[in-house]
Amino acid sequence: MNVQDDEHNQTGAAAFADFAERQSRSPQSDRLSPTDDSQASSEQNHSSVIPPRFRLLFVSNQRPEWVGFALRLDAIGCEEPRLEWASNAEEMLKLLSNHSYDCLLIQADVEGRHNCGELLQAIRVSGCDEPIVLVSPVPDDRLALAACEFQAELLVSPAGWDSPALLDYVQRALWVQQLQEDHHRLQVENHRRLVRERDEAERLLNQQRSMVEQLQTLVYPGEFEPSAGEAPAEQSVPEVSMSDAQIPADIPEYYHELLRTYVIMGSGSLKDEIIQIAELLAAARLTSRQVLEFHLECVETIVRGLGNRSSRHVMSRADLLALEMMVHLGECYQKRLSE
Incomplete structure (x- = not known):
């Protein structure tokens, strides 16, 4: 479901646009405070890991109100995000089997907080390596353990999808996945380099051994020549x-x-x-x-x-x-x- 075609979530767009326009006309907007500088830097960091056509899957019992989150994405340059929704675990797994997503946002009580670990395990076992952000209104130790075990981020906020920290957690989940991919690629490249160096070392050792054999033929030149009527041996150089x-x-x-x-x-x-x-x-x-x-x-x-x-x-x-x-x-x- 494309955000631009979602009529259900367009109700708050006009009010948000009017608020942004009033802020831009304010005299204080010409001078940026240190907080504004840090926010601009944060938005620049977001844009470096969030692609322009960001595809995200929400998993919750009720349809989420994602207008505010979509407008935050638009503010950092993600102009055409695709935000989709799954109401239960079965629907989510079906979508994951047919499509790929940049990130998954899962409401912690989609199947009950105590079953969230099984849900994460099902996602990873199915071969889905996408970044995952769990959103919970209250702290829960089991959720924290499940997030650590299956490499997911955990956002604890009563605001839920409307939390201003949600975009930061999504960005961090994408950044961690990028680091893991870079680390895996470097490991593979390093292993290939070591294999090439070992092959090269073995080749040099074989060349030096053949040089030793050639030195021995200089000392025993007659041993290398087969006698009449005798088939040449595979290695006529005497071994010492x-x-x-x-x-x-x-x-x-x-x-x-x-x-x-x-x-x-x-x-x-x-x-x-x-x-x-x-x-x-x-x-x-x-x-x-x-x-x-x-x-x-x-x-x-x-x-x-x-x-x-x-x-x-x-x-x-x-x-x-x-x-x-x-x-x-x-x-x-x-x-x-x-x-």
Whole structure:
């Protein structure tokens, strides 16, 4: 039911228009008081969340007198609102199944105040996520609990639909719904970004593992060529586990902590620690391929334990550590050769 076509609610429009015209002709209207400024700011906030074609559903036993509310909407720029009415819960659910509304205004005693929680539950179970404002003439704890449970606003006012605070509660309900939608959208975008970063981290780890395998083919070039009459194997590069690399027992935990600290702090003051662990790896006679393979295992462990945190920063810092470690490891072996 369009407000402009509702003859029942046009009786008070002329009187309201005359009152507005007298106020505009008043000499004091040229000067705005601080209260007028705050009211103008409030109206501007209303217009930012209430659309021009605002569609609202009233639910009450008797037909509401919504002329005053419609004129308040018109004052904030909502010139073509559609205000509809449902006399009971069955009619309301039928309308919700066929139409969508920007907000629902429910009189608290539509089914008795103690059944309002069941009414709100039926609305949410039906898939209706529209903002809801409950209007009650008296305070009621059960209404407050139901409003909190089903994300609804509760207006307690003896004036009912004619309360000047009704528009503020509608605006706040719309604003809360907008915040929830923005929060959900940001969560989805953040989850997608994390998934992309995890895929990118896994791709980089696979590329670095393939580089390790290529290094091994340089050391064992004959192992990669299949013999005559023998079908090529899926992976002819000999596998060397890190347990066969004779890594000292205290190095894995120490290197893992070094990697975590490097990811958080950067190189900074860790140069001495990097040189120390490079000397330990050189003393264990580990090749550059074995050190890089060991490094990738530690990086993979950290990336898997990130949870919902970003992995792009970890990969970039881990690559810098691997580069710095290879440089110091090469210098250690060069010193041993010169000796």
